Amino acid sequence: MSKPQVLVTGGTRGIGAAICEALADDHSLIVGGRSAREVETACGRYPDARPFVADLTDEQATDAAVAALGVEALDGLVHSAGVAGGSSTPESTRGMWRSMFELNVFAVSDLTRLLLAPLEAAQGTVVMINSGSGLRAGGVGGHYPASKFALRALTDVLRSELRGAGIRVSGVHPGRVDTDMQRQLVAGENRPYDPEEFLRPASVAAAVRLALTMTPDASVEELSIRPGPATELR
Numbered sequence: 682m683s684k685p686q687v688l689v690t691g692g693t694r695g696i697g698a699a700i701c702e703a704l705a706d707d708h709s710l711i712v713g714g715r716s717a718r719e720v721e722t723a724c725g726r727y728p729d730a731r732p733f734v735a736d737l738t739d740e741q742a743t744d745a746a747v748a749a750l751g752v753e754a755l756d757g758l759v760h761s762a763g764v765a766g767g768s769s770t771p772e773s774t775r776g777m778w779r780s781m782f783e784l785n786v787f788a789v790s791d792l793t794r795l796l797l798a799p800l801e802a803a804q805g806t807v808v809m810i811n812s813g814s815g816l817r818a819g820g821v822g823g824h825y826p827a828s829k830f831a832l833r834a835l836t837d838v839l840r841s842e843l844r845g846a847g848i849r850v851s852g853v854h855p856g857r858v859d860t861d862m863q864r865q866l867v868a869g870e871n872r873p874y875d876p877e878e879f880l881r882p883a884s885v886a887a888a889v890r891l892a893l894t895m896t897p898d899a900s901v902e903e904l905s906i907r908p909g910p911a912t913e914l915r
């Protein structure tokens with residue numbers, strides 16, 4: 682029997698790379714990223730992986746990359762590519778709001794639409810890497826939580842729209858995770874970076890693997906992954 686095939690956007694680094702790692706032994710991977718070189722390097726780490734190179738904010742490039750894939754059946758689509766950061770809300774320009782929503786929301790909707798037929802053919806699962814900021818907003822900067830609240834709405838609506846086609850849609854909401862994105866955020870807070878303060882990418886990947894490998898009678902709809910006592914007590 683052939684292995685289930687899963688496309689992971691943002692598969693070159695951080696949470697996306699950990700998801701690829703968690704699936705690599707028993708899945709055929711399609712690894713997404715913007716740089717052909719980085720994506721090839723990532724693919725080289727796994728026994729069965731091929732590249733999906735596109736800047737997902739570029740509609741035409743995304744269309745072309747999906748057409749070039751020529752995939753007929755897709756068991757899983759994991760949307761991990763995302764951006765965070767930026768300035769406080771009073772300092773945020775319309776362009777900053779646009780670029781955040783382009784990747785975190787519009788690209789997710791677009792890529793899901795483009796891959797609907799192969800997802801339906803495989804009765805596949807779509808997993809959105811959302812955030813704790815998609816459940817509760819606070820702190821500084823409105824555009825990131827606003828984009829993740831929008832992603833949550835998209836996730837919930839897609840779940841009901843695609844149920845009839847046999848496609849499951851899961852939302853995974855991690856707290857702060859030790860990745861390049863987190864390093865940038867902490868640098869912006871002007872404090873030292875201690876990886877031990879944050880969730881491990883592999884812990885989020887384990888939750889994504891659960892959503893993708895759930896038996897057909899059940900669907901993981903929304904998972905919140907928070908730091909456990911071992912992280913908080915450090």
Ligand SMILES: NC(=O)c1ccc[n+]([C@@H]2O[C@H](COP(=O)([O-])OP(=O)(O)OC[C@H]3O[C@@H](n4cnc5c(N)ncnc54)[C@H](OP(=O)(O)O)[C@@H]3O)[C@@H](O)[C@H]2O)c1
Binds near residue numbers: 690716719738763
């Ligand atoms: N880290 C956290 O604390 C945290 C917490 C909660 C939720 N999240 C969410 O988890 C997801 C992954 O975050 P991360 O921490 O793993 O981020 P990361 O370390 O910054 O990695 C981002 C990934 O997204 C890809 N990417 C960025 N812009 C892209 C674009 N325009 N087109 C295609 N791919 C693009 C990057 O590929 P390149 O190699 O091409 O740059 C990279 O693989 C995001 O949706 C984020 O909002 C993160």
